[in-house]
Amino acid sequence: MAEAEAINVDLEIIVQGAQGRSKPELRLWLRMLSTTKLISQEIRRRLRAEFGATLPQFDLMAQLYREKDGLRLGELSKRTMVTNGNVTGLVERLEADGYVQRVTPDGDRRVTVATLTEAGMTLFAAMATAHEAWLQDMMADVDPRMTTALWSEIGTIKSSANNHLSGAAFE
Amino acid sequence: MAEAEAINVDLEIIVQGAQGRSKPELRLWLRMLSTTKLISQEIRRRLRAEFGATLPQFDLMAQLYREKDGLRLGELSKRTMVTNGNVTGLVERLEADGYVQRVTPDGDRRVTVATLTEAGMTLFAAMATAHEAWLQDMMADVDPRMTTALWSEIGTIKSSANNHLSGAAFE
DNA sequence: CAGGAATCTTTGACATTTCAAATATCTGCT
């Protein structure tokens, strides 16, 4: 009988015994990772099905949407946490589809600035609305107070991680 | 002078204004996503630098490590949350490197079972130890009580998401 | 103002990712 059989048999079963034996940090990490993967995949599916777009495209357009003057590719790379080389291809495809425009400013010809076109803004606005609703839906069973608390607690994790990166010994 | 200039200018700045305007669920999601991305990238860098391995390879080997009898590719696919087609390639490369072995059982010739080789177990054991230490390091600034609490709270999110997937209308 | 260092983007080689279609094989039913 089919059975839901969540695609999500888990991934939390990494490294250590079924559940108990591993250190709390590892357990937490595995759960964060699997949860994020689960939600990302769902969003990806829906973006594709309803808008024919990909998640990285959505991310990239989101950055441009709030910077009407556009962003240099390097800036885009940092904000989306995607490598430079990757941004090049992403922007190329979005440009081919007519959602993004590239311009080289007069001042500095090394630079490329990407901007959303009209079509891009229209598409993104629609996607953003749907995207927000999907998230509210997926988190419907979570107490709103927990949502807020989690936001701040995960901020602590993020800071901690940021302070312990390989190349980040700067104060 | 170089400046730390975290690769992490954020990604939380998606869709809505700098911080306030968006719904709590969206804010939480963006923060989860960026945090996970940050930590993943760090782990990837270190796996590559210290072991010449990739994160998906590590994940896959982790599953095989705790199932000495091996796993069918489909099972591996579910546990790693990676598509079937993807598992094929991952296993192929790991086999070429001598860390994994493929066998077709007599009973059912549709099936392929992957197992870790001796070399695979040795490598994975080393990686797992390092991996756990990296996580403890990256989460060093997080109160242990918070770590435990977060594990359970994120479990709530995961359940909620699981109950609101497109194709998961089962009870 | 020449030349090297710094900055920005692209390119190239690979690995990973997804989806859908194609292959194989097995199972159940008549």
Place this chain on the structure above:
DNA sequence: AGCAGATATTTGAAATGTCAAAGATTCCTG
């Protein structure tokens, strides 16, 4: 037996992802 449908894996096309090296251009300094 024989064939339709279910299972399991592979394949193929396209996008994304990383890193390192190459190209351009600008900046700085002697």
